[in-house]
Amino acid sequence: MLGMNAEEPIKEKSHGRLFIPSVVLPFFATFMANGIIILLLTDITTTFFGSATPSTIGIAGQLSTINSATEAIFSVVMGFLAIRFRHKPLFLAGVLLIAAAALGNFLAPTFLTMQIFFALEGIGTVLIAVTGITLLGDMLPSDRKSKAVSYTVSATFLSVTTGSLVIGYITSLGGWRYSFLLYALPISIICFALA
Numbered sequence: 001m002l003g004m005n006a007e008e009p010i011k012e013k014s015h016g017r018l019f020i021p022s023v024v025l026p027f028f029a030t031f032m033a034n035g036i037i038i039l040l041l042t043d044i045t046t047t048f049f050g051s052a053t054p055s056t057i058g059i060a061g062q063l064s065t066i067n068s069a070t071e072a073i074f075s076v077v078m079g080f081l082a083i084r085f086r087h088k089p090l091f092l093a094g095v096l097l098i099a100a101a102a103l104g105n106f107l108a109p110t111f112l113t114m115q116i117f118f119a120l121e122g123i124g125t126v127l128i129a130v131t132g133i134t135l136l137g138d139m140l141p142s143d144r145k146s147k148a149v150s151y152t153v154s155a156t157f158l159s160v161t162t163g164s165l166v167i168g169y170i171t172s173l174g175g176w177r178y179s180f181l182l183y184a185l186p187i188s189i190i191c192f193a194l195a
Contacts, residue, residue: 019139020148022194023132026095027155029191030125032184033101033118035163037064040176047176048111060111063118070122078130087131087138094127095195099188106180 037044041060042052049056081090097120104117136148167179174182 018194020136020144020151022191023091023135024148024151024155025187025194026091026098026128026191027132027152028159029095029098029184029188030128031156031159032163032187033098033105033121033180034064034067035160036105036167036176036179036184037061037067037118039164039167040171040179043171043176044114048114063115066115067118067122067125070119071126074123074126075130078126082130082134087134090127091131091135092192092195094124094131095188095192097121097124097127099185099192100124102180102184102188106177106185 041057044063045052045056045060048060101117101121101124104120105114108114108117132152133149136152137145140148163183166183170179170182
């Protein structure tokens with residue numbers, strides 16, 4: 001009995017105090033691009049199509065469709081990747097893809113380029129979601145797992161809530177592209193540094 005109690009703190013201590021935030025914060029980052037699309041679709045449409053008519057807004061709305069389709073397809077692929085590869089490198093790859101997508105969306109010269117970066121963001125989202133929950137399940141003792149998983153869900157809703165305020169403010173300063181540069185990219189870089 002003493003050996004089991006002595007072993008538990010060692011396992012918990014080896015992950016450090018930043019383990020849970022380093023896994024939870026990327027969940028916050030996964031919904032930033034979708035928040036930008038929801039709030040600024042008209043501005044993005046005007047940039048790439050010259051005007052925001054119902055048909056051009058519908059075409060620009062395909063960014064969300066491409067993101068969701070990529071997430072659905074890559075979720076199946078993750079079933080194979082999660083078995084063959086270690087979870088931490090996959091998690092870091094997901095965070096890196098979110099950061100690359102934010103930078104790419106800021107720099108996107110064409111609508112097609114932006115679609116490609118939204119697809120990459122979808123892959124990063126799936127990598128973070130699957131491996132993040134797995135890391136929490138593998139690394140945390142039973143009494144801390146449910147609380148950590150609830151933090152991941154809270155982070156996604158917090159992203160939507162705070163994102164609308166921050167994105168609106170940043171857009172008023174420099175346009176929709178700066179929401180990717182000054183909001184999505186810095187948070188993604190912080191996530192990568194923590195992870």
